[in-house]
Amino acid sequence: MKDLGNLKYFLRIEVLRSKRGIFISQKKYVLDLLTETGMIDCKPIDTPLMMNHELQIIEGADPTDQTLYQKLVGKLIYLSHTRPDLAYAAGVVSRFMHKPHKHHLEAVYKILRYLKKTPGRGVMFEKHGHLDLHAFTDADWGGYRDSRKSTSGYFTLVGGNLVTWKSKRQKVDAMSSAEAEFRGIAKGITEVLWIRKLLTELGYAPKKSYKL
Structure with a gap:
């Protein structure tokens, strides 16, 4: 075994240490995701999902690229490992992975716009x-x-x-x-x-x- 020192980066999770405590986030992962989807210069919004969003499967609605949708939602689910504020929104959009429509994909892109405003959020661990x-x-x-x-x-x-x-x-x-x-x-x-x-x-x- 080899001592590699304090953990700094593992599976796209960043670990920062200070006198205050330990902070984990996925800022680089968020920025890479925004760049990959062409949303790096998008207009940010304050919430990942609207209250009473009414997202559902509507018969006859325009379908969207299922592979793209599943890929984006999968990334959001992984991101929620350090972003509790995304847990509910990621859970909602994951319900439609078997049959996504355009309005479902629009909801995913709204979550990306929220990430543009909050790329560095994470979880802080302090000694109390x-x-x-x-x-x-x-x-x-x-x-x-x-x-x-x-x-x-x-x-x-x-x-x-x-x-x-x-x-x-x-x-x-x-x-x-x-x-x-x-x-x-x-x-x-x-x-x-x-x-x-x-x-x-x-x-x-x-x-x-x-x-x-």
Whole structure:
């Protein structure tokens, strides 16, 4: 084995160290993606996806290049490994990879315009003197218009630092907003229990209750 020193760049993920802590991002990956798609000089926007976007499969709508669409969405999904702000938007556009239309591709390009404004965003890890675990969950109700399924999401903080996050469509139809929320809470609890077990195996067994 050979000591290569502190990690700086791995699988297109940049690792920056300072007195404040460790910052991970994919700025170069974002700039390369914008250059590759011809969006490097595009007009930036403030949000990756409009609220109540109403994206769905519309019969008779103009189709688009499926290979191009799948390639771009795949890159956005990989980018969401260091960009929690893209998790929901990437999840939405990935629903149409089997049958993309032009309005779906337009939504992808809007995400690229958002990236033009925020190329250097990432995740910061700082020392806060504790390993308290907090988790937050949320869910919509019937937001997926093609099947009326709901979308739930969660993120977890360990020691005040963001460590996991996820946004995913629920597998069954929720009969009420309360049911959709409870299913989202169940996913959050599952993640908390997994992190709790992992911390215990690493020698940092929890000393108090976790908050959801």
